[in-house]
Structure formats: C-alpha cells, structure tokens
Amino acid sequence: MAFLCNSKSSVSLCDPQKMKKKKKNKHYYPIKLRRFSYAELEASTNGFSPRNLLGKGSHGAVFFATLDGGALTAAVKVPISTASSSAENEIEILSKIRSRQIVNLIGYAVDYSRERKLLLVVEYMPNGSLEDLIHTHPKPPAWSDRVRFALEIAKAVRTLHGLNPPVIHRDIKSSNVLIEKASRSRVSDFGLAIMGHVEDIRALSISPAGTLGYLDPCYVTPANLSTKSDVFSFGILLLEIVSGRRAIDVDFSPPSIVEWALPLIQNGEFRGICDRRIRWPRHLPVVRELAFLAARCVRPTAEKRPCMEEVVDCLERIKKRARQINIWNRLRPRVTRVESSWPLDDIDGEEEEEHVSVPRRQSRRSLSGRSRKVSNLTSVERSFAWIGDEMTRGSHQMGRSKSIGCFREVKVGPDGCVSGMVKSRGRVRVKVSTVRLSKSKSMGALHGGNNAIYRGNMMTPEVDELTVIPLLVNSSTNAHMITVTRVGKLLS
C-alpha cells in the first residue's frame, strides 16, 4: 500500500515501486529490509554474548552486532517470547518509515529453532540513551544540548504525527531516545506505536499502553487515544530534561515529576526544578520557557495541550534564545555582578569573580592602576549588559552573529592600548587604530580611539557591521588574538 509523503518531512512512507520515481528527492529513501539468518546474527553478536549486551528492556535484550565483515555495525533486538507481537508491530511500522530523526530498521531474522521469534536489526546508536546521559553520565548535558535534544525529539514526534496516516508512538521516554555518533538524538522503539487515523485506531479497541510516569492520564480507554498522548509523554520528558530527575522518583516528594514540578512552575520557582549539576544562572529564561512549555504539554485536558507543531515552534524560539545567551556569555566580560536588571546574577556563589590578569609583556603591577574588579563596569560593559538584557526579553536582534576573524599584528602599548589589523577569514580587512584592553585574560572591553559605541556594541568606523570583541590574549605566546564578531542585525 502506498502512503502520501510530506515532502518537507525527512520521513518517507514507502512503496518500493514508487520509490524509484521519488529516488531523486532527498527526503525519500528506498526501504529495503534485509533478511538475515539467525546464524548470521548469532555470529555477529558473539553468540549473544553478555559482552555485546547494550541493554535490556521490558520487551527483551539488545546486542551489539558486527555484520558484513565489519562493514556494518548494528543493534540486534532479541525479544522475550511474550513480546513477539511488539517486534512484529515494530517491523510493520518501521518498514514504512525511514528518517534521520528515528532509529531505523535495517532488517530482521526469524529464529525458527525456538518460538519463531523475530529478531530486529536496527541502526546502532553508539552514545547510549538520553536516560543514561541525563541520569548517569558523569558530565550531564549543558542547557544548549538539552534544548537541542528536546527540539530533535519534538521534531521526530511531529514528523510521526504529520504522516498520513499518522503514527502515534505511545512510548516517548528518555530511554527510548538514543544518541547517535554526532550527538544527535533519535526516537527509537516502535513496539507500541500505532499507525492509522485516530478514528480507525479507536475502532480497533487497542488497549492503552505506555510507561508508567509518562502515560497520559486521559488515555484510559482505547477511545481516548490521540496524538495528544504523545504530547503528554513529551511534556514529562521535557520536565526530566530540565530537572534531571526521573519521571517517577521516590527520593522526591511527591515522587511523580508532574506533581512535583507543576507547583514549582506555578509559583515561579524555576531554580527549584533546574538540574543543579550544571551551571545554569544565565539560562534561567530558557529554563523558564522550557518549564512553561512542559506544563502546557502535561495539561490534564488533552485538547488544551499544544500539538507537536506548536511545540516545535516554541522550542525553535527557545533554542534561539539559548544561543543568544551563549553568545552573550561569550561577549560579556565575566563580572561579579552586573548593574542591570539581569535577573540571574544573584545566584548563590555560582558567578565567578574574576580579576584582571595581564599579558606576559606587562607586569601585573604596571597595570595595577587600571586593574579592578569588573563590578565597576565601564560604559561599554554596561552596554554589553544591556544587550544581555535585551536577549532575556526576547529581542531577536542578535540573531546573526558569526565570528569572522581575529586581530593580527597587534601591539599592546604600555598604557594598555591595542592597535593592529584585523585579518578576517573573508574579504574584510579592518584597521583598528587604538583600543584599550581594559581587562585581559579571556575577556576585554574596548575603549575609545576610532571606535564608536553604538547601542552597546563596539563598532569600527570603517566597517559598520562589525563588532570587535577582544576575547583572548594569549600570554604564553604573546599572540594577541581578538575575535571579531559580526552582529549585523544589532545595527539595524
């Protein structure tokens, strides 16, 4: 049977006959499932050796396999006998879908010797699951990665819901999100997924299923099934991503993540739901928006939850905001405190106090007159703080920022003034006559000379769309590298 494909989606529902015609479209991939022999899979997993075991779930075990003489690495899912219907279901659905957003099916094998079990061969994801990453990894993911993961998962679910007929995954959770080599996340495990129009599925009276903690409370009878059940599970996953706590965790009171997080969100206590293992102060606006989005996804009334399209849009905005904050973090001199309405700086001791350090050529003492804690901000630094504030309020002015080059042939005068040429990677070559490096080590602020201050940015008069930010004075080599950042939109 052929199904329609949304050309914008990277998923294809495939009819092999039509695939030939569509082959040129990069969104379409031919789906040709390979049939492996049981012996082949047995050999490729060293006889399903515990050393090859990647993990166990309620439906069976997953083994690492090396096939085709080492050319193909894969994961082989061996279901427990009672779960063979889940394997059949997974083959049924994954044989029609191919996407970079999901863990695709490569092929299958039938174990004739036992209870005619179906073994699934799926793409191998070398970086484990999101569950491992959030809960057990020694270095938990940073905020920008968390937002990216949330967006990738949301896009995958949106794609599934956007198919014709739609696919409802029914088991969105952190252990079903696997991380590929390039750290991208993909949705896996389609054992419970259902393909079809909601009305048709409801008529089939398939019993509600899912994982405790992620299961939509509205979905208690087959008649209540809708794509909004996935939205609920996604909301739980989002809370897990933000808080770093499990969907159900008896170490917390209340153990249910929804009951624990919602009152905190309603009271605006975003610090309370943040994963404390990572530095977070400046990302509080991001956390706040993620939390609001999660709260909308887990609304008790399914109709009031957003659809995945809306969730993706919202996460795109949050991702932009996180990126702006990251840029701002790089631009902003590290300060003990900023004299602005920045709401995040009063966080218990998380801000680093940074003192001025001096390039090797100058003694610390020779600059001592100028050295200061940066709580005494210069006008430029204050202007930077203004940019940060704008970002927090959601200004999109800083949307386009790109490092395009760095200072070369720079001289630092005894008074701390810097002059030299900017050699950009592109065509622009800017002469910067004098900038005073009022703070060194990893950050500095520019002053005076031929530079003008425009809405908080340092701007060379020669090229009005460049912002010159001294980022690094490499004292070990005496090379003075100053990053030049293009912030065109700010100047509009």
Ligand SMILES: Nc1ncnc2c1ncn2[C@@H]1O[C@H](COP(=O)(O)OP(=O)(O)OP(=O)(O)O)[C@@H](O)[C@H]1O
């Ligand atoms: N394609 C894969 N590549 C690498 N590791 C995988 C792959 N698929 C599964 N795993 C690992 O095996 C574990 C078990 O996966 P499986 O899908 O069987 O169960 P689960 O999702 O953890 O739990 P449940 O079956 O109860 O939903 C996963 O947590 C993951 O660590």
